[in-house]
Amino acid sequence: xxxxxxxxxxxxxxxxxxxxxxxxxxxxxxxxxxxxxxxxxxxxxxxxxxxxxxxxxxxxxxxxxxxxxxxxxxxxxxxxxxxxxxxxxxxxxxxxxxxxxxxxxxxxxxxxxxxxxxxxxxxxxxxxxxxxxxxxxxxxxxxxxxxxxxxxxxxxxxxxxxxxxxxxxxxxxxxxxxxxxxxxxxxxxxxxxxxxxxxxxxxxxxxxxxxxxxxxxxxxxxxxxxxxxxxxxxxxxxxxxxxxxxxxxxxxxxxxxxxxxxxxxxxxxxxxxxxxxxxxxxxxxxxxxxxxxxxxxxxxxxxxxxxxxxxxxxxxxxxxxxxxxxxxxxxxxxxxxxxxxxxxxxxxxxxxxxxxxxxxxxxxxxxxxxxxxxxxxxxxxxxxxxxxxxxxxxxxxxxxxxxxxxxxxxxxxxxxxxxxxxxxxxxxxxxxxxxxxxxxxxxxxxxxxxxxxxxxxxxxxxxxxxxxxxxxxxxxxxxxxxxxxxxxxxxxxxxxxxxxxxxxxxxxxxxxxxxxxxxxxxxxxxxxxxxxxxxxxxxxxxxxxxxxxxxxxxxxxxxxxxxxxxxxxxxxxxxxxxxxxxxxxxxxxxxxxxxxxxxxxxxxxxxxxxxxxxxxxxxxxxxxxxxxxxxxxxxxxxxxxxxxxxxxxxxxxxxxxxxxxxxxxxxxxxxxxxxxxxxxxxxxxxxxxxxxxxxxxxxxxxxxxxxxxxxxxxxxxxxxxxxxxxxxxxxxxxxxxxxxxxxxxxxxxxxxxxxxxxxxxxxxxxxxxxxxxxxxxxxxxxxxxxxxxxxxxxxxxxxxxxxxxxxxxxxxxxxxxxxxxxxxxxxxxxxxxxxxxxxxx
Numbered sequence: 001x002x003x004x005x006x007x008x009x010x011x012x013x014x015x016x017x018x019x020x021x022x023x024x025x026x027x028x029x030x031x032x033x034x035x036x037x038x039x040x041x042x043x044x045x046x047x048x049x050x051x052x053x054x055x056x057x058x059x060x061x062x063x064x065x066x067x068x069x070x071x072x073x074x075x076x077x078x079x080x081x082x083x084x085x086x087x088x089x090x091x092x093x094x095x096x097x098x099x100x101x102x103x104x105x106x107x108x109x110x111x112x113x114x115x116x117x118x119x120x121x122x123x124x125x126x127x128x129x130x131x132x133x134x135x136x137x138x139x140x141x142x143x144x145x146x147x148x149x150x151x152x153x154x155x156x157x158x159x160x161x162x163x164x165x166x167x168x169x170x171x172x173x174x175x176x177x178x179x180x181x182x183x184x185x186x187x188x189x190x191x192x193x194x195x196x197x198x199x200x201x202x203x204x205x206x207x208x209x210x211x212x213x214x215x216x217x218x219x220x221x222x223x224x225x226x227x228x229x230x231x232x233x234x235x236x237x238x239x240x241x242x243x244x245x246x247x248x249x250x251x252x253x254x255x256x257x258x259x260x261x262x263x264x265x266x267x268x269x270x271x272x273x274x275x276x277x278x279x280x281x282x283x284x285x286x287x288x289x290x291x292x293x294x295x296x297x298x299x300x301x302x303x304x305x306x307x308x309x310x311x312x313x314x315x316x317x318x319x320x321x322x323x324x325x326x327x328x329x330x331x332x333x334x335x336x337x338x339x340x341x342x343x344x345x346x347x348x349x350x351x352x353x354x355x356x357x358x359x360x361x362x363x364x365x366x367x368x369x370x371x372x373x374x375x376x377x378x379x380x381x382x383x384x385x386x387x388x389x390x391x392x393x394x395x396x397x398x399x400x401x402x403x404x405x406x407x408x409x410x411x412x413x414x415x416x417x418x419x420x421x422x423x424x425x426x427x428x429x430x431x432x433x434x435x436x437x438x439x440x441x442x443x444x445x446x447x448x449x450x451x452x453x454x455x456x457x458x459x460x461x462x463x464x465x466x467x468x469x470x471x472x473x474x475x476x477x478x479x480x481x482x483x484x485x486x487x488x489x490x491x492x493x494x495x496x497x498x499x500x501x502x503x504x505x506x507x508x509x510x511x512x513x514x515x516x517x518x519x520x521x522x523x524x525x526x527x528x529x530x531x532x533x534x535x536x537x538x539x540x541x542x543x544x545x546x547x548x549x550x551x552x553x554x555x556x557x558x559x560x561x562x563x564x565x566x567x568x569x570x571x572x573x574x575x576x577x578x579x580x581x582x583x584x585x586x587x588x589x590x591x592x593x594x595x596x597x598x599x600x601x602x603x604x605x606x607x608x609x610x611x612x613x614x615x616x617x618x619x620x621x622x623x624x625x626x627x628x629x630x631x632x633x634x635x636x637x638x639x640x641x642x643x644x645x646x647x648x649x650x651x652x653x654x655x656x657x658x659x660x661x662x663x664x665x666x667x668x669x670x671x672x673x674x675x676x677x678x679x680x681x682x683x684x685x686x687x688x689x690x691x692x693x694x695x696x697x698x699x700x701x702x703x704x705x706x707x708x709x710x711x712x713x714x715x716x717x718x719x720x721x722x723x724x725x726x727x728x729x730x731x732x733x734x735x736x737x738x739x740x741x742x743x744x745x746x747x748x749x750x751x752x753x754x755x756x757x758x759x760x761x762x763x764x765x766x767x768x769x770x771x772x773x774x775x776x777x778x779x780x781x782x783x784x785x786x787x788x789x790x791x792x793x794x795x796x797x798x799x800x801x802x803x804x805x806x807x808x809x810x811x812x813x814x815x816x817x818x819x820x821x822x823x824x825x826x827x828x829x830x831x832x833x834x835x836x837x838x839x840x841x
Contacts, residue, residue, distance in 0.1 A: 005168065009187065050090040064169060132210065133157060204226055238270035238271075242387040260300050261416045263297075275363040298343065353382075387414070454721055472501055475501070486506055489504065532559045533558055653718060662725060670690075688725070707729070740799040771807060786813040794811065
């Protein structure tokens with residue numbers, strides 16, 4: 001495509017078309033920026049491109065390698081460039097960058113930084129962002145555009161006509177990973193010489209920010225084209241140095257590491273050492289060090305191929321070395337160089353910072369630590385990295401000194417060119433430079449709104465992946481190969497539906513999930529500014545509910561009493577009353593026991609206004625009692641979730657029954673036919689299958705968690721466009737007995753509606769020689785006589801009656817004390833179905 005070198009919003013165009021579109025750039029920018037660009041779309045596309053770049057024989061990688069090698073890049077170097085880009089744009093790396101620089105993986109969403117206030121803040125794009133890329137770093141141009149996309153900008157990139165077409169074609173591949181075209185509409189990548197000032201002027205005139213790489217002359221020439229009020233982001237040339245104390249310059253290993261830094265990348269990086277400072281005033285020590293360091297530099301240089309120098313580079317080296325040799329006669333310098341000219345050391349008695357001619361050329365100068373500020377501060381605009389060698393105390397003190405003088409990075413000797421994910425560049429975070437911090441202040445009507453965007457329209461959610469479904473056994477299998485850096489926090493399930501299983505999270509995963517659940521709790525009507533919460537979930541045994549809600553309430557900046565569920569109901573009630581709890585969190589079965597056992601004290605207190613529950617459900621009769629007898633005003637699900645996936649949904653103040661909004665910021669949901677792996681029609685019941693998009697280490701894709709549900713159509717009365725589902729129970733709620741399918745939820749409903757029953761209910765299934773047995777266990781405190789209850793169940797549940805009439809099963813009702821109900825030992829959750837038949841799991 002040499003005749004169409006420019007990529008413009010999804011299409012490659014020639015010079016004539018690019019010039020025409022540049023003239024219309026202000027109107028193009030207005031149209032593009034009117035459409036928000038969620039960071040989620042960028043993250044998803046980058047992950048797909050990163051995977052493609054790592055596929056050895058993949059077509060995307062092959063095409064991009066060709067653009068590099070055809071431009072003169074050696075195959076090995078070309079592969080290294082693509083590997084560098086793949087690592088930088090992989091989703092975990094970009095999520096970490098977003099969290100570190102902007103505080104959240106969804107910076108564009110207007111959320112509440114303090115849940116006690118109805119103030120919403122977000123990071124908005126600066127608008128039209130121009131990138132003027134350097135010609136000596138192939139990865140810089142596309143990665144700068146990715147940063148611009150993460151912050152929602154319209155990006156106009158200029159690369160040199162002497163560069164390869166990698167940037168244009170890599171960005172085209174990135175845009176192709178977004179089928180909706182939103183990324184393509186935010187990318188313009190032009191390739192032309194800087195002498196074409198008319199194009200530069202057209203690019204910069206409507207810009208809101210211009211990012212420019214290069215030396216002072218390059219920055220100065222662009223600054224003259226930038227309009228007033230436009231943000232100029234300078235990524236200029238910098239100088240770096242090493243600083244060694246006496247202990248360090250006597251350490252052979254330290255000198256080997258320093259020599260390696262000098263030779264890496266031929267000192268072309270801004271973080272390469274151009275000067276070695278010694279903590280001394282003695283000029284003779286500097287000369288002696290240079291002699292000793294020469295052997296280490298020679299060894300490091302010999303291990304690397306000698307580069308071919310451009311004439312200008314060769315001339316600069318020759319001139320610098322010649323001047324230094326002339327000054328030897330004045331006692332100012334000493335030059336030590338390889339016979340073949342592959343490296344050189346320029347020892348100088350004068351401490352002033354000086355740029356080296358690069359290509360394995362390094363100055364050695366004395367600089368006592370007492371003079372660091374006076375010598376280095378005048379050059380503060382140019383300082384970048386200092387590698388400090390010395391004792392721990394030396395490193396601490398000297399780091400303070402060089403940073404005060406203007407240095408931006410301090411590293412160990414031998415690590416000057418190394419970096420870490422999320423590291424600031426030249427003293428700033430790029431994403432903040434490419435963004436604006438915006439705020440919307442609202443009133444009390446928004447108290448239950450966690451994110452203003454949800455009222456404006458549905459959030460962008462990537463489509464569910466294709467491939468096989470994942471079950472709990474598959475999740476456990478993934479844990480066998482989980483890398484240690486992805487295993488920070490271990491939880492075990494309550495075991496209510498089988499043997500307890502392990503779930504593992506990174507601390508970042510956990511934090512993201514807890515913040516999402518906290519937003520859901522706001523929507524459910526929890527008020528962190530006024531409600532005082534008692535956390536009464538079960539704790540211990542690696543069970544996560546208590547810890548999770550402690551974290552959720554902490555992130556809401558709410559007052560809480562971390563009491564935890566326990567057998568001493570009197571002590572718990574006393575704490576609720578003494579410390580003025582207005583809200584309780586816990587399992588319905590435990591909370592029901594507490595309110596029954598300490599009914600007199602809690603009725604007299606009358607201060608519990610809100611009940612948020614999890615893991616189970618309150619019956620209609622239990623809700624009536626809590627409302628009418630105890631004065632509870634709100635009874636709502638605290639969250640819908642699972643131990644493996646974390647929080648999945650939340651209720652709002654308009655939610656009824658088991659209806660929940662889906663946490664689409666964390667997961668993509670599919671609802672599949674109960675008998676086949678295909679989507680069900682909208683509103684029809686099916687299996688809930690989740691894909692988690694925010695988990696490091698594990699890919700929990702198309703995970704069927706064992707729940708049934710259906711989608712709820714339309715916009716919720718609360719105003720949120722977030723999709724809703726109605727939970728219809730677990731697979732285990734439906735059991736086959738005597739050739740009939742029985743649903744435990746139907747028994748619970750009949751008990752409440754026909755018998756006015758307000759207690760817990762448990763089904764026990766037993767085998768027999770002639771027929772199976774179904775026992776309905778009821779709480780003796782609230783249950784009618786067994787025969788009366790049995791008659792009600794048989795009358796209201798036709799399947800039960802038919803099986804009994806046909807002699808396929810025997811049905812009995814037993815009334816027992818509350819303590820007789822079987823519960824999971826970890827969570828205290830009621831086991832609604834206990835299958836004791838031979839072969840049952």
